[in-house]
Amino acid sequence: MNKTASSTQVPGIPFVDLVSPHLELEDELVELYRRSLREAAFIGGPLVEGFEKDFAHFCGASHCAGVSSGTDALRFALIASGVKPGDTVVTVSNTFIATVEAITQAGATPSFIDIDESTFNMDPEFLEEYLEARCDNGSDGRPVDRRTKSPVTAVIPVHLYGQACQMDRIMEIAARHGLKVIEDACQAHGAEYYSEKDKAWKRAGSMGHAAAFSFYPGKNLGACGEGGAVTTTDAAIDSCSKMLRDHGQTRKYYHAIEGYNGRLDAIQAGILGVKLKRLDAWNTMRRERAKTYSELFADSEKVIVPSEPSWSNAVWHLYVVRVKHRDALQKHLAENGVGTGLHYPVPLHLQKACERFGYTRGELPVTERLSEEILSLPMYPGLNADQQERVAELVAGGL
Numbered sequence: 001m002n003k004t005a006s007s008t009q010v011p012g013i014p015f016v017d018l019v020s021p022h023l024e025l026e027d028e029l030v031e032l033y034r035r036s037l038r039e040a041a042f043i044g045g046p047l048v049e050g051f052e053k054d055f056a057h058f059c060g061a062s063h064c065a066g067v068s069s070g071t072d073a074l075r076f077a078l079i080a081s082g083v084k085p086g087d088t089v090v091t092v093s094n095t096f097i098a099t100v101e102a103i104t105q106a107g108a109t110p111s112f113i114d115i116d117e118s119t120f121n122m123d124p125e126f127l128e129e130y131l132e133a134r135c136d137n138g139s140d141g142r143p144v145d146r147r148t149k150s151p152v153t154a155v156i157p158v159h160l161y162g163q164a165c166q167m168d169r170i171m172e173i174a175a176r177h178g179l180k181v182i183e184d185a186c187q188a189h190g191a192e193y194y195s196e197k198d199k200a201w202k203r204a205g206s207m208g209h210a211a212a213f214s215f216y217p218g219k220n221l222g223a224c225g226e227g228g229a230v231t232t233t234d235a236a237i238d239s240c241s242k243m244l245r246d247h248g249q250t251r252k253y254y255h256a257i258e259g260y261n262g263r264l265d266a267i268q269a270g271i272l273g274v275k276l277k278r279l280d281a282w283n284t285m286r287r288e289r290a291k292t293y294s295e296l297f298a299d300s301e302k303v304i305v306p307s308e309p310s311w312s313n314a315v316w317h318l319y320v321v322r323v324k325h326r327d328a329l330q331k332h333l334a335e336n337g338v339g340t341g342l343h344y345p346v347p348l349h350l351q352k353a354c355e356r357f358g359y360t361r362g363e364l365p366v367t368e369r370l371s372e373e374i375l376s377l378p379m380y381p382g383l384n385a386d387q388q389e390r391v392a393e394l395v396a397g398g399l
Contacts, residue, residue: 012337013387016218017380021282025274029224032270041266051269052229054276055213058190059205061231063238066264067245070186070214073228074102074156076262077210080230080240081180083108083154088145090130091156091184092122093347093359094367099158099184100348102212109148110357112349114364116166118307120320120374122157123366124169131177142178147358154180159188159204161343162220162286162317163308167207168197183211186228189221190283192313201313205231210241215272220286220317221279223268285381286316292385293319293377296392302399304373318343322373323399330375332398338391341376 022029041047048066056064067073083089085107091099093112103110113130116123135143135152143152155174157165165183174181185191188204195202205211215227230241240257243249248259290306297303304322308314320343323329330340347367349359361368377391 013339013378013383013391015339015341015376015378017382018217018222020382021275022224028274029271032274033267036267036270041270043263043266045266047266047270047273048264051264051273051276054273055229056231058203058276058279059211059231060203061206061211062233063231063235065230065238065241065245066269067228067230067241068262068264069226070212070216070228071098071102072245072260072262073186073212073214073230074098074182074184075105076241076244076260077182077212077230077232077237078102078106078108078154079244080232080237081154081182081209083180086150087153088148088150089154089156090127090145090152090179092158092160092367093349093364094120094344094370095158095160095184095348096186096344097348097351097353098186098214099156100354103156108153109145109150110348110354111145111148111152112357112359112364112367114366115370117366117370119163119165119309119312120160120306120370121163121165122170124166124173127155127170128173131173140178152177152179154182156182156184157208158184158186159191161306161314161320162188162191163306163312163314164188164191164193164204166309166311167193167202168195171207180210181208183208185211185231186214186216187219187317188315189213189219189317190279191315194311194313196311206233209234210237215268220283220315221272221275224271225265225268227264227268227272229264282381283315286379287314289379289381289383289388290314290316290319292388293321293392296388297321297395300396303395316379318376319379320374320376321395322370323375323395324373325399326373326375329395329398333391333394336394338394339378343374343376345371347371 052064185204210232215223245262248257
């Protein structure tokens with residue numbers, strides 16, 4: 001998850017363009033707003049229900065619960081999947097802090113593992129190593145984390161930058177240890193993974209026990225404000241998520257559990273419904289832009305372009321290269337009118353907000369090394385070839 005962290009927004013070639021697509025959709029969005037005013041359709045109702053149905057279908061999931069943010073989506077998915085206060089949830093450190101906030105706000109404690117150097121995503125081998133070497137067997141057969149002294153009940157693989165994690169292996173490991181898998185798909189709307197197990201391409205949001213999406217404006221599918229969703233194939237998880245978002249209500253003023261105020265606004269659901277019809281086309285354009293970047297940097301010995309395994313069909317929420325002297329290059333690009341981002345400059349296990357979890361520098365060497373080298377280049381559907389060539393020229397000139 002991210003909120004264009006540490007991004008530089010400058011004239012010239014912006015890091016992200018949120019103006020052009022909304023101008024193209026202006027008439028349709030304004031009419032949607034007028035309809036909402038005429039019908040007083042603000043909370044729940046047909047706009048939310050229609051979007052939930054369409055987004056579940058888009059993801060290949062059975063159910064979707066629209067919620068107020070990606071953070072709420074992660075928290076509700078964890079709670080609805082059975083994560084309880086005192087549990088441990090294993091995830092990665094190279095992600096937006098909302099991944100950890102959702103864990104702690106569900107009452108659990110995060111435990112971090114390292115990532116795959118080529119994809120920036122959770123490495124299943126590190127997950128296996130963690131469960132075998134850093135955990136003991138609990139009385140119920142599930143692992144108990146030696147650091148937290150509590151049972152590990154779930155794992156959150158983060159489909160970072162729009163590329164799906166190696167889900168077959170993660171699901172197999174999790175099943176063997178009795179863990180629930182919650183996909184953090186907040187950057188991966190439409191990303192696909194080829195499952196050798198099922199001999200089929202599957203979309204992010206359909207593979208774990210539940211998944212969380214963010215509709216922050218800068219995402220591939222972004223609202224004009226905040227929004228999120230929980231997708232799942234489990235009717236019980238869907239039902240619980242919908243109660244959690246609405247004060248634990250089963251019907252008006254009847255509260256089965258203590259919940260939250262985490263509903264998706266109807267206007268935002270309507271906006272998302274309008275944009276969802278264009279999402280596949282926008283993602284195709286992002287794939288074309290990513291291919292162009294990779295071709296432009298193909299002969300560079302100083303730029304490491306992102307890797308896309310054969311089992312992944314990424315949607316390129318971000319195009320992240322690796323370079324030495326990253327900060328100097330970012331400054332050079334900004335001085336020449338190119339906006340960039342750092343996703344993320346400080347891994348979560350080294351953040352002040354996460355000091356209480358007891359990690360020190362050196363424990364996640366791949367994550368730590370990459371955090372000093374990664375640079376997010378401009379990436380959005382409307383980016384054109386001339387702009388990309390200019391970015392590549394300036395990158396070459398700044399190294």
